[in-house]
Amino acid sequence: MNQINLRKVDIKDEDLLFSWRNINELISLSLQKKKVTLTEHKKWFKNKIKNPYTYLRIVQADNKDVGLIRIELENNGCEVSIYLVPGNEGKGYGYRALAEALENVNFGQFFFANVQIDNLPSQKLFEKLDFIETSRDNKFILFKKIIIHD
Numbered sequence: 548m549n550q551i552n553l554r555k556v557d558i559k560d561e562d563l564l565f566s567w568r569n570i571n572e573l574i575s576l577s578l579q580k581k582k583v584t585l586t587e588h589k590k591w592f593k594n595k596i597k598n599p600y601t602y603l604r605i606v607q608a609d610n611k612d613v614g615l616i617r618i619e620l621e622n623n624g625c626e627v628s629i630y631l632v633p634g635n636e637g638k639g640y641g642y643r644a645l646a647e648a649l650e651n652v653n654f655g656q657f658f659f660a661n662v663q664i665d666n667l668p669s670q671k672l673f674e675k676l677d678f679i680e681t682s683r684d685n686k687f688i689l690f691k692k693i694i695i696h697d
Contacts, residue, residue: 551643553604553616553651560605561592564615572633576666595619602652606631606644613640616648618658625655625694629672641672649676649692658692 556564565588567573574582583591595601600620605612606629614631629645649658660678662669664686674680678690 549608549638549640550610551640551647552607552610553644553647554607554612556596556603556605556615558596561589563605563612564588564592567615567630567632570633573630576630576663576669600654602648604644604648606640608635608638608640614644616644618648618652620655623656624691625652625658627658627660627673629669636668641668642675645672646676652694655694657694660690661687662690664688 565583565585568577568588569582574580595603595617598619602616602618602625604616606614606616612632613635614629617628618625619628627645627649629641631641652658658678659681660669660673662673664683670688670690673690673692676692678692680688681691682689
């Protein structure tokens with residue numbers, strides 16, 4: 548079984564995340580469903596990397612960068628976003644990485660994720676991690692999970 552590690556994002560990851568963000572398969576799964584410009588990305592990256600309530604980690608499998616997890620405080624809840632670079636899906640990396648990430652976040656009262664209605668792998672991932680579907684429309688399903696702090 549591959550070793551999974553969550554590496555804190557730092558300034559040297561800016562170009563890597565920009566290249567990942569504009570992979571066609573990932574764009575089709577994103578909320579906005581559009582490519583981002585380098586200027587947009589730089590502004591987003593600068594804000595996220597400085598925010599103490601944004602948990603931003605590179606998912607590594609056997610020391611190879613394979614994806615990104617972002618957990619960000621929004622009001623009392625923490626929005627969860629995860630993606631794996633194409634070719635790394637279906638290997639259990641997302642489940643193992645997100646389970647660890649959720650244990651490491653110590654802010655907020657609940658986690659939530661908006662998942663596209665046709666993104667069955669993400670729906671299964673959140674359900675496996677005990678998220679509950681709380682609403683849906685014709686495009687997205689909202690999943691939530693209460694945070695229990697020790």
